[in-house]
Amino acid sequence: MSVDEKTVRRIAHLARIAVAEDEVAPLQGELNAILAFVEQLGAVDVTGVEAMTSVTPMAMKKRKDVVTDGGRAVDVVANAPETEDHYFLVPKVVE
């Protein structure tokens, strides 16, 4: 399978990465090189093989459903580019 320029633009938008016009063709070439490389997987018979979900056989750790952390609003927002009163600020979303 390979991607065309339109698909490159669509993937870039899905990935939320702005792509300039002159970047589309090189990206298309690079993505197609990777897709050509992984193409060989299509020839493998995977009938009856389970997809791996956990590389180490283990039971998911569980703990009591209680609050173990919190009250650290200052720390949480400390690295945000724009904040106000412990809130993250973003451009207006709803008109």
Next chain:
Amino acid sequence: MTDLNELSLAEARDGLKAKTFSAREIAQAHIAALEKARVLNAYLLETPDRALTMADASDAKIAKGDAGPLEGLPLGIKDLFCTEGVVTTAGSRILETFEPHYESAVSANLWRDGAVMLGKLNLDEFAMGSSNETSAYGDVISPWRRQENGVLSDAKIVPGGSSGGSAAAVAAHLCLGATATDTGGSIRQPAAFTGTVGIKPTYGRVSRWGTVAFASSLDQAGPIARTVRDCAILLGSMAGPDARDTTCVDLPVPDFEDAVSRGVKGLTIGIPKEYRVEGMPAEIQKLWDDGAAWLKDAGATIREISLPHTKLALPAYYIVAPAEASSNLARYDGVRYGLRVPGKDIAAMYENTRAAGFGREVKRRIMIGTYVLSAGYYDAYYVRAQKIRTLIKRDFEEAYAAGVDAILTPATPSAAFGIGEKASADPVEMYLNDVFTVTVNMAGLPGIAVPAGLDGQGLPLGLQLIGRPFDEETLFATAEVIERAAGRTVLPKAWW
């Protein structure tokens, strides 16, 4: 007397214990060495004040007889581990100003045991790369240089990646050991390229908490150091249960250092025929044969084995790893941390921020990951790759069930290459560096790279040993036999 920064970590530990020198003295020796080595670009950030403060605290503890297992030992930290109050960039512009308000589990364990932080080490951006050429903060230069007709060439050599800063710093004596991470070979390949030792432990042995995520089902932290023993000492401190990482196992940490001198008598070492790839340089084949002969001489049984799905590991990795990366890196959106580039609306702000903040390789992988997870392609790519991962793991399980204790392979298909030499338009050429290491991540197994010789141009070559799950001890024992037989690598004299 040997300069203090040229001691092995074990020698430095013993010297500190015997009060032959102080923690402040060994910290100062390192601080002076890294000031002179800035041309290598191994450190993104030097933290000399913190190092001296920590060293003084160590000296006080040593005086009181209260020293931890790593008391006073200066280490470098890959800039993928969050360090409280110290900028952590992951090698990316998008985190240029990110100052964590917490400490990663791995680094916290090292400080608990008395280690001293020298600074943060360069890496490929978000650990995506095999040459340390994707860092937003410049290439790392290997301390190694090629020899041409007996003369050292000026051509700059890559240290490998993604833990290129860690490997270069260890090889250039800019720390006694370093933390590193390995998603497809990022500890073992740079270790092999720089004549150092690096171990990727079993998935789950080390907590991933506070380490910047690349591909969560593959990422695992481990040490790079100058000897097998030094790696065993460091892993003993880095590893251990952590309730904050649900994939970190609740197993006690064995005494890894104790395993180092165990020997290989009675062990069965597998030689997988599928690793004998087409076009393998004769010197790599010879190195591999030498390794098998050394282990046989030391009492191991050598057995040819088959891991039939080996060649599928790299293509399957280039579906699984980008898919997980695209999901993990979705968090860099200009809202909670780091860079923000404005746009006409919130979507444009996200897109502009990520376009400016991520480098080319990272964008490429996010886009491949987005594609293989997108509607209509998920089953054909992602689910199929996860099934192939099951097959790869099964190959190893069958070999171990048939009595193999560890598997010997080359660590890399070639010695280190020059900076810019693999900058072709086809990213796959670079990816092929990880062909021998990536299987191990796909199967969640432990793997160690140990130096075993030099190529015709005087550059180091390494062998890899792959172990059973949670049996790093056998890897340390086996790697030590190779280290001893090959002779300690003579690291480059400072030309910088």
